[in-house]
Structures are given as C-alpha cells and as structure tokens.
Amino acid sequence: MRKISVFVILVLTVIFPSPAFSQVKVPVLIYHSIDAYTGHGEKELYVTPENFEKQLLYLKKQGYTPLTFEKWQELKRVKKPIFITFDDGYKNNLTILPIFQRAASPQFHPAATIFVISDFIGRPNRLSPADLKKFVDSGFFSIQSHTATHPDLTKTKNLSYELADSKRKIEAITSQPVIAVAYPYGKVNSRVVEETKKNYTFGLSTIPKFFTESGQKNENYLIPRLYVAYSTTIEDFAKLLKES
Numbered sequence: 001m002r003k004i005s006v007f008v009i010l011v012l013t014v015i016f017p018s019p020a021f022s023q024v025k026v027p028v029l030i031y032h033s034i035d036a037y038t039g040h041g042e043k044e045l046y047v048t049p050e051n052f053e054k055q056l057l058y059l060k061k062q063g064y065t066p067l068t069f070e071k072w073q074e075l076k077r078v079k080k081p082i083f084i085t086f087d088d089g090y091k092n093n094l095t096i097l098p099i100f101q102r103a104a105s106p107q108f109h110p111a112a113t114i115f116v117i118s119d120f121i122g123r124p125n126r127l128s129p130a131d132l133k134k135f136v137d138s139g140f141f142s143i144q145s146h147t148a149t150h151p152d153l154t155k156t157k158n159l160s161y162e163l164a165d166s167k168r169k170i171e172a173i174t175s176q177p178v179i180a181v182a183y184p185y186g187k188v189n190s191r192v193v194e195e196t197k198k199n200y201t202f203g204l205s206t207i208p209k210f211f212t213e214s215g216q217k218n219e220n221y222l223i224p225r226l227y228v229a230y231s232t233t234i235e236d237f238a239k240l241l242k243e244s
C-alpha cells in the first residue's frame, strides 16, 4: 500500500511539477555607464567601476550563473541564472572587461549583453566597431540592438529602420547573430512587439520585476529588467535580487 502511494506521488510530481521547480525567477539587471560620475548627465545612469565589481563578486559568491540571450535554453538547467545588461553602448563600458577578467574562475564565468545604438557606434563617447569586436573576442559579451537612433518606438514611423537595419548593421560588425533588442525608454506596444518578432527572439523592457516564464503570449518580447543605479548600495543590490 505504502509503495503504491509513493508511486502515485512520484507520478503526480512528474505530471504536475511544483511551481518551485517549473518557475524560475530570473533577474535581468540593467546598467548604463560604468564610470565615476563627474557631473555630466544623469547621475543615476552611472555605476562606479568599484561598485560594479562588488556587485559582480556578490553574484559570484552567491553562486549565480550569468547568461546571455543565446543561452536562453539553459535557464532551467543552470543554478541561479541571471542576465547582466548594459544599454546605450557607452565607451566607458570598456571598464567592464578587466573587472570580468579578474572575477572569472573555473566556477564562475562572467557574461553580459551590451545593447548598442547602431547609428551611434563610433561616436566619441560610444563604443567603436573595434571595441565591439574586442568584447565579442573576449568571450564574455554578446552585442545586441538598442535600435538605430534610440527613439520611442511606440511613436516612430520607421520601425523597420530601427529594428531590422540596426540588427543588420551590428551583425556586420560582430559577425554574430543579433537576436535581442532593448526598447529605448522601455517603451513598447503591440505594434512594436509584432515588428520586433519579425527580426528578434527577445525584446527587453524596463518594467522593474523578475522574469518568470508563464507561457503567456509574447512574454519573451516583454522581458522585465531590474535597475541598478549610482545610489544602489551592496545591501540594496542583495535586496533587489531577493525581492520583486
């Protein structure tokens, strides 16, 4: 009798996996500039290299597995998956590379996605084609699209230029597939999603919560992200990863 009950429970567990096993809460972090703030622009768009390194080492210590969007299918296979993303393609993102190199170990492989604005590549304060290639060659980075000119996509007329042309331009530089787009200002509507689906597998917003796979329509085109700011302390950072 007892053996039968155990068997029944096992069968039920396979048919109806508990939410704890079937639903992974995935943090997708969003950063912009990694640099000291010198009084130019919006302060909260900066994170100092020192703070960024502390945050990365926290992820390492806590056993997180940083992923890029090419490895989406590993979400349910790896321990504590996390995505680290950078928007706008600032030149100061070059400071991330030595931080990643220092943090890398046989157990911890840093990985991040940089969303670049294709028409801005090579501007004085933005990453150049050579920088992007260097990032790709390092094995730590995936370079993806943040559109061609950074408009509010819900208002722009030329969606095809912003989505399809930016993808092609970035792919021509990196020789890697561009499969994800970060919507400027997180602005997205159903028209934008439909156009995005023609060119990309993933679309990222700035809704501040964890990503949880729920099987909802278009959920991979409305991926939320958790904001890390200048004022985020390491305690805030730990809390950010526990909440939402």
Ligand SMILES: [Zn+2]
Pocket (backbone or CB within 6 Å): 087, 088, 146, 150, 184, 185
């Ligand atoms: Zn942006």
